Amino acid sequence: MLHEGMLKFRSRARGAITGAMAAMLLAGTGLSTEALAQEKTITAVMHSGLRVLDPIITTAHISRNHGYMIYDVLVAVDENFQPQPQMADWTISDDKLTYTFTLRDGLKFHDGAPVTSKDVVASLNRWAKRDSGGQLIMDVTESLEASDDKTIVWKLTDPFPALLDTIGKQSAIPPFIMPERVASGSADEAVTEYIGSGPFVFVEEEYQPGVSVTYRKFEDYVPREGEPSWMAGGKEVKVDEVKWVTMPDAQTAINALMSGEIDYIEQVQIDLLPLLEASEDVVVETRDELGYQTIGRMNFKHPPFDNKKVRQAAMMALSQEDVLATLIGNPDYYKVCGAIFGCGTPLADDAGSETLTSGGDIEGAKKLLEESGYDGTPIVLMQPTDVVSLTAQPVVAAQAMRNAGFNVDMQAMDWQTLVTRRASQSKPEDGGWNIFFTNWMVPEVNNPLISPMLNGRGDNAWFGWPEDEKVEELRAEFIAADTPEKQKEVAAKIQAHNMDEVLYIPLGQYIMPQARSTKLTGLIESPVPVFWSVDKEQ
Amino acid sequence: MFGYIIRRILAVIPVMTIVAIFVFLLLRLTPGDPAAIIAGDMATPAQLERIRTNLGLNDPLHEQFVTWIGLLLQGDFGTSLISNTPVSSMIGQRIWPTFNIAVLTILLSVLIAVPMGVLAAWRHRTWADYAVMAFSVLGFSIPVFVIGYIFIQVFSIELKWLPVQGYKAPSEGFWAFLSRAILPCLTLATIYVALIARMTRASMLEVLGEDYIRTARAKGVSEKIVLFRHALSNAAVPIMTIIGTGFALLIGGVVVTESVFNIPGIGRLTVDAVLARDYPVIQAMILLTSAIYVFINLVIDLSYTFFDPRIRY
Numbered sequence: 128m129l130h131e132g133m134l135k136f137r138s139r140a141r142g143a144i145t146g147a148m149a150a151m152l153l154a155g156t157g158l159s160t161e162a163l164a165q166e167k168t169i170t171a172v173m174h175s176g177l178r179v180l181d182p183i184i185t186t187a188h189i190s191r192n193h194g195y196m197i198y199d200v201l202v203a204v205d206e207n208f209q210p211q212p213q214m215a216d217w218t219i220s221d222d223k224l225t226y227t228f229t230l231r232d233g234l235k236f237h238d239g240a241p242v243t244s245k246d247v248v249a250s251l252n253r254w255a256k257r258d259s260g261g262q263l264i265m266d267v268t269e270s271l272e273a274s275d276d277k278t279i280v281w282k283l284t285d286p287f288p289a290l291l292d293t294i295g296k297q298s299a300i301p302p303f304i305m306p307e308r309v310a311s312g313s314a315d316e317a318v319t320e321y322i323g324s325g326p327f328v329f330v331e332e333e334y335q336p337g338v339s340v341t342y343r344k345f346e347d348y349v350p351r352e353g354e355p356s357w358m359a360g361g362k363e364v365k366v367d368e369v370k371w372v373t374m375p376d377a378q379t380a381i382n383a384l385m386s387g388e389i390d391y392i393e394q395v396q397i398d399l400l401p402l403l404e405a406s407e408d409v410v411v412e413t414r415d416e417l418g419y420q421t422i423g424r425m426n427f428k429h430p431p432f433d434n435k436k437v438r439q440a441a442m443m444a445l446s447q448e449d450v451l452a453t454l455i456g457n458p459d460y461y462k463v464c465g466a467i468f469g470c471g472t473p474l475a476d477d478a479g480s481e482t483l484t485s486g487g488d489i490e491g492a493k494k495l496l497e498e499s500g501y502d503g504t505p506i507v508l509m510q511p512t513d514v515v516s517l518t519a520q521p522v523v524a525a526q527a528m529r530n531a532g533f534n535v536d537m538q539a540m541d542w543q544t545l546v547t548r549r550a551s552q553s554k555p556e557d558g559g560w561n562i563f564f565t566n567w568m569v570p571e572v573n574n575p576l577i578s579p580m581l582n583g584r585g586d587n588a589w590f591g592w593p594e595d596e597k598v599e600e601l602r603a604e605f606i607a608a609d610t611p612e613k614q615k616e617v618a619a620k621i622q623a624h625n626m627d628e629v630l631y632i633p634l635g636q637y638i639m640p641q642a643r644s645t646k647l648t649g650l651i652e653s654p655v656p657v658f659w660s661v662d663k664e665q
Numbered sequence: 666m667f668g669y670i671i672r673r674i675l676a677v678i679p680v681m682t683i684v685a686i687f688v689f690l691l692l693r694l695t696p697g698d699p700a701a702i703i704a705g706d707m708a709t710p711a712q713l714e715r716i717r718t719n720l721g722l723n724d725p726l727h728e729q730f731v732t733w734i735g736l737l738l739q740g741d742f743g744t745s746l747i748s749n750t751p752v753s754s755m756i757g758q759r760i761w762p763t764f765n766i767a768v769l770t771i772l773l774s775v776l777i778a779v780p781m782g783v784l785a786a787w788r789h790r791t792w793a794d795y796a797v798m799a800f801s802v803l804g805f806s807i808p809v810f811v812i813g814y815i816f817i818q819v820f821s822i823e824l825k826w827l828p829v830q831g832y833k834a835p836s837e838g839f840w841a842f843l844s845r846a847i848l849p850c851l852t853l854a855t856i857y858v859a860l861i862a863r864m865t866r867a868s869m870l871e872v873l874g875e876d877y878i879r880t881a882r883a884k885g886v887s888e889k890i891v892l893f894r895h896a897l898s899n900a901a902v903p904i905m906t907i908i909g910t911g912f913a914l915l916i917g918g919v920v921v922t923e924s925v926f927n928i929p930g931i932g933r934l935t936v937d938a939v940l941a942r943d944y945p946v947i948q949a950m951i952l953l954t955s956a957i958y959v960f961i962n963l964v965i966d967l968s969y970t971f972f973d974p975r976i977r978y
Contacts, residue, residue, distance in 0.1 A: 176937065178748045179703055184716075186705030259707060299707055315715040317703070317749050335758050336748035337937050338929040374830065375924045375933065382817055382829040383927070513940065540696075543942055547698040550710060565706065579707050587709065 166367040167663045169647065171391040172380045173656070176337030176373035180329075181317040183257050186299040188568070195358065195655055196342050196369070197237070198303035198323035201228060201247060202295035203358035206652060208473050208573075210291035211359035213351060214242070214304060214324070215279070223286040223609070224269075228279040233349035236306055237328045244273035249310035251279075251294070254302040256314035260293040260576050261302065263606065288609045289576055296577065297358045297655050298570045326350070326362045326659050327369060342369045342658075355651045355660050362659035365649065369658045381642075384409055390647050390663065393656050394639040396515065397457050403642050411642050413460075415654040417471050417569035418638030420464070421454065421520055424580060424631045425562045427593040429554055431506070432561055436499035438629035441562070443495060444531035445524055446487035447635035454519040454637065461637040467578070467625050469569035470636055473611065474618035479626025480633065492531035506535045507555035509563040511542040520564040520634060549590045563590075569636065570654050574614075575605050575621050580631040593630055673966055677959050684955045685737070688948050689730050697942035698722075699746040720746050733948065743945035745938075752949045755934060762832045763923070763930035765842070767915035769850045774857035775908060781858065782865020782904075783892055786873055797862055804859025813852040813925040820848060830927035849926040853919060857911050864907045868900035875899075901972045909965035916961075917954045 173192065179185045182194030203213040215228040234242035248271055255261030269282040283290075294302050304310075309320050321329045327342035334340050350361040372389065374380040377396045383389045385406050395403060395411065403409050425432035425441070432438050451461040464470035465480020482488045506528065510521035525535045540548070545563060553559035572578040581602065582588040583595030601621045608614040625631065643650065646664040651657065700716040701708065708716075717723050721732070736743055742752035785797035821829045827848055833841040872878065873896055881891050918932020931950060938946035 178745075178937075178941070180748070185703055186707045257712070299705070313719070315712060316719045319749060335929060336745065336750050336755060337934070338758070372927070374927045376927070378814065379817075379830050379925055379927050382822060383831075386821055386825070386829045388829055388831065541940065543697045543702065543940055546701040547696050550698070550701065550713065567706075589707070 167365070167665065168368040168370060169366050169391065169658060169661065169663055170370045170372060170389045171656075171658070172374045172383070172389055172393065173371045174394045177340045177371065178336050179317065180321055180334075182303055183254055183300060183314065184317045188298070191298060191301065192655055192657075193329075193340070194301065194303045194323075195297075195325065195657055196327040197321060197325045197329045198305065199234070199242075199325045199362075200295070200301055200303060200358065201251075202291055203360075204292060204295040204297060205356035205359040207356075208292075210295035211356070213295075213359060215247075217291070223288070224283045226281040226283075226290060228281070230277045230279075231351070234324050235347050236324045237322050237345055238306075239347075240306065241276075242304065242324045243276045243307075244279045245276075246307045246310065247279050247304055248273050249307040250304045251302055253305075253310045253312070253314045254300060258300040258302070259579065259582070260289075260296065261300075263287075263576060264290055264293060286609065287606060289574070289606060289614075292574070293576065295359075296570065297653075298568050299577070301358075324348075326364045337373055339370060339372045342371075343367065350659075355657075357651075357653050358655065358657070362657075364659050365662040366658070384642055384644065387644065390644045392642045395642050397455055397460055397640070400457070400640060408645055409642055410645055411640050413638045413640050414650060414652045414656075415638060416652075417469055417573075417654055418636050419516075419566045420469055420569055420572055420636050421450065421516075421564065421566045421634045422580065422631050423520065423524060423562060423564050423634060424589075424591045425629065426555070426560055426591050428552055428591075429559060429561065431499070431501050431504050434499050434501070435628060436495055437501050439627075440492045440495035440499060440501070440531060441528055441533065442626075442629050442632050443482045443488050444492035444527040444533075445483060445632060445634065446485075446527065447483050447633075448486055449527065450520050450523045451635045451637060453523050454516070460640065461635060464636040465626075465633065467581075467622055467631075467633050468573045468575075468618060472569060472573040474574055474615055476615075476619045476622045478619065478623050483633070487527060489527070489530050496532050501532070503534045505555070506533050506561045507559070508535055508537045509545050509548065509560050510537050510539050511545045512539045513541045516566055517542065517564060524562075524564065552586075552592065564634070568654055575602050575618065581621060581625065583630070591631075593628070595628060595630065598624055598628070598630065669970070670967065673963050677956075677963070680959055681952070681956065685734065685948075685952060686730075688951045689733065690726075692942075692944050692947055693726060693729075695942070699942045699944065702747060702941045722746075733945070737952075742949040745943050745946050747941050747943045747946075752945050755946060756931065756949060756953065759929055759931045759934045761834060762928050763916060763918055763932065765835070766846055766849055766853070766922075766928060766930065767912060769846055770853040770857060770915055771908060771912050773850055774854045774861055774911070777854065778858040778861035779865050779897075779904070781862040783869055783897060785862065785866040786869035787888075787892060789870060789873075794866075797866065801859040801863045804855045807855070809852060809856060809919075810921050810925050812855050813848070813922060816848045816852055817925075832926075832928045832930075845926075849922050849928060852925075853915065853922055857915075860911060861904065861907055865900070865904050868903045869896055872896045872900045898972060902969050905968050905972065906965055909961045909968075913958045913961040916957045 173189060175189045177189050177193050179187055179190045182190045199214050201213060201215045202210045205211050214234055215230050217226055217228045219226055230242060236242060251271060255265045264287055267283045267285045267287050269284050271281050274280050304324060306322055309318050312318060326345055326348045328345045330341040330343055344364045344367055350363045353360045355361055377399055380392050381399055381402050384392055400411060403411050425438055427433055447463045455461040463484045465477035465484045466475040468474040508521055508525050511517045521537060525537045528535050548560055549563055551559050555561050575581045579589035581598055583593050583598035585594035586592055601617060601624060605614060605617040608617050647661055649660045649662050651660050700713045704712055704716055744751055745755060781797050785794040788794050817829055820827045827844050831845050833845055835842040878891060878896055881895050918930055918935055920932035920936050923930040923932045935950040
């Protein structure tokens with residue numbers, strides 16, 4: 128009897144469990160896709176998941192890319208490195224001390240409110256608190272005011288010829304224009320309202336941090352006249368929706384592109400390219416010829432790199448070709464480049480990089496090291512193991528330095544531990560460090576005002592904290608240079624100074640290929656992946 | 666029975682309290698700084714300090730702990746330090762894909778593995794037994810991502826029957842859901858079928874050697890009744906254990922499978938949070954996962970009493 132009862136109970140329980148499971152399976156949310164079936168949607172796999180939605184508080188590239196989707200900028204540098212009007216035109220007074228910006232007609236925020244000069248002033252002020260270029264301009268700012276709804280007057284105490292280049296730059300923190308109520312908040316606290324006046328609207332209800340983000344075309348956006356060129360020119364949106372999805376597995380992204388489930392991959396791992404190149408439905412291309420600069424940075428506060436000769440010996444031991452070949456592998460996607468401002472940029476100059484670009488000089492490095500009086504102090508070299516684009520450089524550099532006679536203590540860690548540890552000014556043996564490696568987009572280092580490694584203000588400088596009056600003098604000279612020729616002249620001096628002092632070691636340039644479905648057309652050349660001008664064949 | 670259930674439920678409280686304290690302290694001892702992730706490469710020490718202050722990371726540890734526990738007791742998991750999103754809504758978005766995939770995987774695994782295990786035990790030392798054992802060894806031996814890639818290559822790339830990746834909620838259409846769930850479930854099921862089949866076989870072999878089975882057979886009871894009513898219900902306790910812990914593991918997030926099939930589940934959420942040192946998310950995820958384990962263990966324990974009444978005493 129007991130057995131029969133148990134069976135009945137089990138049968139009922141099975142029914143209940145099955146029902147509950149079915150109910151649970153049917154739970155969850157989701158919109159019907161039928162209504163959206165006829166719409167043009169681009170599904171793109173970006174280089175990382177979007178987690179920080181305020182592009183002013185962070186320098187993360189994905190947040191910057193998000194910024195260009197939903198915000199607009201006053202001025203934008205085009206592919207010839209020239210500042211062009213975007214939201215505003217400008218005039219400059221004869222004494223070069225007053226910049227007057229006039230907003231163009233038809234600018235609206237996504238909530239329908241018109242963009243006014245007060246919004247611009249608040250946005251520029253907040254941006255300048257976060258951006259190093261902005262801080263330099265604010266050092267010479269007498270006033271920044273809205274004189275009427277459409278006019279912004281920026282008065283300086285001293286000329287700052289690079290003002291338009293600085294507010295028009297595309298990285299690391301472009302001055303995106305937000306509504307005054309949003310931009311008037313603290314610059315150290317992320318905004319919580321994501322309203323811009325850019326070509327796309329952020330769809331907040333569909334946002335999943337780190338997983339996907341959806342942008343709808345902003346129907347009221349009035350593009351500027353003219354062809355798009357980098358972040359300048361007309362931003363005409365030709366699709367209804369752009370969806371960024373995160374795929375942590377590179378192979379999955381490639382499979383999804385080949386099967387037509389996605390339309391675009393922002394960065395393809397070089398070693399996986401042959402898979403895509405075999406597909407007729409996929410185009411592999413590069414749309415950013417500048418790419419990235421990979422670098423090594425030493426700690427100036429502690430021995431042995433507080434000694435210039437030791438720094439020089441380490442640089443002399445390194446070979447860009449060895450680093451790049453290990454990091455990228457395929458020579459089509461990297462180039463040996465000794466210019467700290469990046470090859471292909473107006474300020475490029477490769478003076479002083481001979482050993483780096485010609486395969487290193489181990490014997491010379493040994494000799495220099497001997498002369499320096501290096502006593503065998505272990506070099507704490509930090510190696511991040513979880514970032515594909517940063518794991519190879521430390522290994523190659525460590526071996527080259529060992530060959531030259533350095534006692535290298537390579538310590539493996541995750542990138543997050545590294546970024547925390549590199550902020551420590553403790554001695555290397557007490558949790559500090561001696562050298563680490565990272566990458567920058569070339570537009571982030573292509574002039575001395577924005578390149579973080581060329582700040583010589585000691586404790587206020589970038590990690591490594593060099594105290595270098597000479598480089599500060601040269602930066603001031605660059606600020607005062609009022610013609611491209613004079614700027615180039617000063618840039619060459621900074622290049623030579625960097626290679627002599629070894630403020631940092633440029634280890635070459637590489638580009639990352641992108642991949643798209645053949646259905647996508649009209650993508651523009653740009654270091655920042657943008658989705659205006661792009662169309663999709665249905 | 667009632668007293669037994671109450672005792673088991675009350676035992677959850679100290680376990681969860683210890684987990685909460687342990688997780689909180691462990692995270693604070695781990696190197697890493699969410700402010701550095703938020704601010705990026707160009708942040709100055711002063712900016713980092715201000716961001717830390719805004720996030721409350723400069724408050725004394727005990728104050729941070731009290732604030733967190735206080736919110737937790739009100740059912741509030743706090744806000745992500747990185748994305749500024751409520752942790753509960755992040756979990757709400759991520760738990761369903763994981764849960765649905767886990768349920769389907771376990772259902773599939775049980776439906777395949779239990780008959781396989783019974784067959785192997787029933788036909789002990791025959792080709793059927795060897796085949797089941799061979800499959801079990803393979804299921805354990807091949808890494809899950811390799812199986813996933815093979816399935817994708819065959820069913821998605823070559824045959825074009827199923828999508829490569831992604832997740833759709835059942836409310837977006839049953840086929841939309843199922844077509845994306847099949848491959849990850851099959852992939853995971855290879856492990857769980859192997860696991861459950863082995864356990865079923867071992868447990869059944871033990872029971873099939875008992876006197877009452879011989880007696881039942883001697884009485885002429887049909888082999889089907891012997892196997893599935895007499896033997897299997899008595900072999901069920903270890904099988905239930907393996908199913909329960911397997912389910913808990915799946916709910917805890919199977920991050921490799923979630924990555925290979927691009928499923929936005931809680932495994933990936935946890936890994937991302939750990940890499941970004943997003944303390945509120947990590948704390949919530951570990952607590953939630955622990956709670957799931959504790960709950961499933963409770964259910965398993967209670968199910969023992971259902972199959973074996975001696976246990977409740």
